[in-house]
Amino acid sequence: MKKNITIILLVLNCLICFSCSKNPEDSTDLVISTGLANLNVTAVIAGITADKPNGDGSGNVNFTINADNATSYKIDFGNGEIKTVQGGSFSYSYSNPGTQTYTVRVFAYNLNKEISTTIPMTLFVASKTIWSDEFNVDGAPNSTYWGYDLGAGGWGNNEEQYYTNRPENVIVKDGVLQIKTIKEAYQGSKYTSARLLTKGKFSFKYGKIEFKAKLPVGGGTWPALWMLGNNISTAGWPACGEMDVMEHVYNQLNKIHGTFHYPDHSGGNAVTASKIVANVTSEFHIYSMDWRADYIKIYVDNEKIIEFPNTSAAPFNQDFFIIINCAIGGNFGGTIASDFTSSTFEIDYVRVYN
Incomplete structure (x- = not known):
């Protein structure tokens, strides 16, 4: 019986040591256990003024995307183009001329979890x-x-x-x-x-x-x-x-x-x-x-x-x-x-x- 108790104690000790030696920067367990939430999207149209409420005609838009514990994002620009991004800030240029209203939809992911949101955007693009x-x-x-x-x-x-x-x-x-x-x-x-x-x-x-x-x-x-x-x-x-x-x-x-x-x-x-x-x-x-x-x-x-x-x-x-x-x-x-x-x-x- 004493021998069996000794073996059990050794196994428990190894498990404790393995757990303690795990890289503290590996946050997988933290991400899985923390909820995917608070998806925020902003779109800033280039050149908006009082006289140009839908932009300067360049078609350029600066997007900012972030969400708690998201590992990746997908954005549907509302014009038929979809891209996968890592979040943060980035620029995108629309090319369809005229004044168009787009519904931009953004998805945030963490493993098998997903949340999404949409924002409307009216944009003027000058013909080139x-x-x-x-x-x-x-x-x-x-x-x-x-x-x-x-x-x-x-x-x-x-x-x-x-x-x-x-x-x-x-x-x-x-x-x-x-x-x-x-x-x-x-x-x-x-x-x-x-x-x-x-x-x-x-x-x-x-x-x-x-x-x-x-x-x-x-x-x-x-x-x-x-x-x-x-x-x-x-x-x-x-x-x-x-x-x-x-x-x-x-x-x-x-x-x-x-x-x-x-x-x-x-x-x-x-x-x-x-x-x-x-x-x-x-x-x-x-x-x-x-x-x-x-x-x-x-x-x-x-x-x-x-x-x-x-x-x-x-x-x-x-x-x-x-x-x-x-x-x-x-x-x-x-x-x-x-x-x-x-x-x-x-x-x-x-x-x-x-």
Whole structure:
């Protein structure tokens, strides 16, 4: 019996020694035994003043997060982005332009424990230019930005022109891009013109695109400012999606069209609307599109032509490239005037904003 008591005492002594030798900085037991509580979140929007109650437009917000005994945090910024952080103070930049109200939700964790809180935040983000061509350098269009579609027929539209990249048909001069449609015999066609595109050079997903342009005169002319999905080479048309920011046919003078083509809604069955605008062939006007995940709006001079309810089922949620062209005749351009000799489509600039 005495031997057994001795063994028990030795075991107890070892356990006591082991407990005493544990690193005092190891607070695991303390964290587990102490409640996860008091989650606090503050958001300070950059540049708030009396005149700018929702910030200076930079989109920058300084967050501070802390909670008793939390080991990690997760923050949902309310714009679809979620990050894991260690707490403390950090900065985040919102990019969606305009004045938006976000619900920011923060989670604090300690092993299998979780608490959360939400804060509302109204923030103004100014639009920023992410790409533009101001056409300020005379000569051929910037080859870093633009390539060309070359050939005849209009790719199924029965148009009369042959598209070239000759300076006779396309040139930058006096601060504008000039696309010239000319009546002339060329490669078996009776007319020539040009079609520029940024495919393989620049494309984007969501944002605002703005063109400032003066449209050509002459019965049969059909200028367009538009976009196609990057996947056209694999998906084909209309599966790739097409967004027409501006189309005009001189045979329907001053009638500006905004149109969306996609499966089951293409060609004559496209989703389209139009607006009458005075003096489109004698004055420059601004044609623009506000493209977002939940809607797409097309404008002329800030007056809305059409609003499209964008959804994940539509093909308008991928990168698109830009196209500028002037056709003549064909399915939409219609009858070419018998006295037509030449006409010029002028574009002052193209700008893309975030």
